[in-house]
Amino acid sequence: MSGEQRELNSWVFMVTARAPTNIAVIKYWGKRDEKLILPINDSISVTLDPDHLSATTTVAVSPSFSSDRMWLNGKEVSLGGERYQNCLREIRSRGRDVVDEKSGTLIKKEDWQTLHLHIASHNNFPTAAGLASSAAGFACLVYALAKLMDIEERYAGELSAIARQGSGSACRSLYGGFVKWDMGKERDGSDSIAVQLATEEHWEELVILVAVVSSRQKETSSTTGMRESVETSELLHHRAQEVVPKRIVQMQEAIANHDFASFARITCVDSNQFHAVCLDASPPIFYMNDTSHRIINCIEKWNRFEGTPQVSYTFDAGPNAVICAPSRKVAGLLLQRLLYYFPPDSSKELSSYVIGDTSILGEIGLKSMKDVESLIAPPEFRSQNSSSIHPGEVDYFICTRPGKGPIILRNEDQAFFNNKTGFPFRISET
Template identity: 50%
Template sequence: SSPTIYQATCSAPVNIAVIKYWGKRDTSLILPTNDSLSVTLDQDHLRSVTTARADASFPAGKDRLWLNGEEETIQDGGRLRRCFDEMKKLRKAKEDKDASLPKLSEWSVHVCSENNFPTAAGLASSASGFAALIASLAALYELQPEVSSSELSRIARQGSGSACRSLFGGYVAWQGGSEASGSDSLAVEVAPQSHWPDLQALICVVSDAKKGTPSTAGMQRTVATSPLLQHRIQHVVPGRMKAISDAIRQRDFDAFAEITMADSNNFHACCLDTAPPIFYMNDVSRAIVQLVEELNRASEAEGKGKMAAYTYDAGSNAVLYAPKANVAQILAVVRHYFPNADFDDTVSLSWPSAPSPAP
């Protein structure tokens, strides 16, 4: 008979924050200076697909990982190493309880991961990448349901902070927590996608070049130099976390849009307040801000609500959120003002849960 193959494939989607995470209080455990909240996007458009395999014949003590076909170094004490170690610890605990299980925790693992979109272009590739890594190891080691998604999010967080939010679909909060150990710094579901399926995301790829200042270096500099960030942490984010959670629960798009845009602008203001300053948005990003503000002004003048909300991460690309009924008009206006652009990708937010085993 053929030997059993221990292998699992999972995919995880990108999430785009509406209350931004920017700043670490512990750089090694990746503990944030503030809570954050995001929307997980549809897996059809932006996702990482990851296969993990454990094999007794792999040379011992050498896990390996390939990202988009190129091997990455798994450095001692690095984030990837920590993710592998934490997952093996959970597997070991399971094996200790059940002696009949194969000792996968002692075997080396080979991982292969692919993104179907540009890596490190401000499209949250690290979020889907680390979420897919953790999901595939959890599947390989058969950890769920005993280990919850929130518990897995605590490990994904140590790969890339924002990754903890991609362990859930829908509307997701990362509770920053207060413990020095990071035990209470994890993701929780605010509402499933099915609660508000009318919300759509539109990704405007302004540039797919690698971003200038990586988020880790950028955050470090902002934490060290920006007085505005301290104001944001203490006086801005706590109220917004509550207000946007309420807006989501009530499906109140006007409130959701107002808070989303304000928080994106506050985050980029903190970047500008950093010494030396960090510029993620460019002239095209700012033109899209003006366009959305104008669309909203015109719509509100007619007594209707806002048309759309914009938000920008550590890059120049815009993500627009809008009710389904507005998407065609928004696309028409964007095409009118950017006639050469290739903004034809409407990303609907319709999946049941995330991450999921790949077909």
């Protein structure tokens, strides 16, 4: 940095971005390189609407900062972990000369190595509950820092390869719509990148419903679960070598052709195989719980009753279900079923039980809990008794859809730092 800028130590330059989560329909499970986070198979995901599930991150740089610091959901967290350090190092090495137009400050590219960063991020959904907070979080961090440092990709997917080093699934959150993560072949991971298969508009009729079964932190992290599966499950190797390559081709075709029946079939069997791999690990890993199994049962029964898949289900490393319907009409039928089987416990209002894009509720005439109480058993369950109703087992539902990739939020009111000090407005005491 030049002499006169060194004296003007008061400037703060910052950028705020928002990035979505994604849900895998062909799962990533298993690494061939733990440090670079290189997978043993390709995967495909749908990006979820950031209005309902996303991370928002402000990154700031100032000569007045004495160290790199990060606040996650209002609480200071350490940036010392290898994954944060790898992302920061990769991003810093690509930083370019930047002029902050407001203050006229010039940051030279070599300054990025010595200037410290402040990072504040908030998720609009529970962190570490198996709702891919790390995917949205690392995608957002890398995207925001790339804007701050004016980084241009030297090859398509370069930013996704950096986000991947934060959390594998994060690479897919750099794009909207339908995304494939190519496992790649190179040892340095440069070809292990995300590629957009289709934008969110390509199949915008899809409706996605997340059943949040438990928002508590899970027992086995994805990272540990994957490592133990690679080390002990024979099924995992068969899956990666024989099964996934075929499914990737079939899934790409299903997405390209809006073929919901194939999309749903592959999504369900792939989720089930991923959980079978976890069960095949030694000791076995359980991510789904009884409620998850009941949700699967309810959907399988409905699909079989109709003779063709009405909706798909998939579960990541946790008990929450992500259910996909081909249209608003079918999503309405799905919601009626789910609210019938899994009503809230008596204390909850409908408006806090179903959140996100709740317009479908109105379309099916559900305005209050009274309407939910008067729902009748769906035809495929008419022969059963009331023991198939499980009040209070689902925390809440999020109604969403395929969504767009990361964006920059230009309104200064959306930043988490005071633009004079570069420190958070509010710091949580907890």
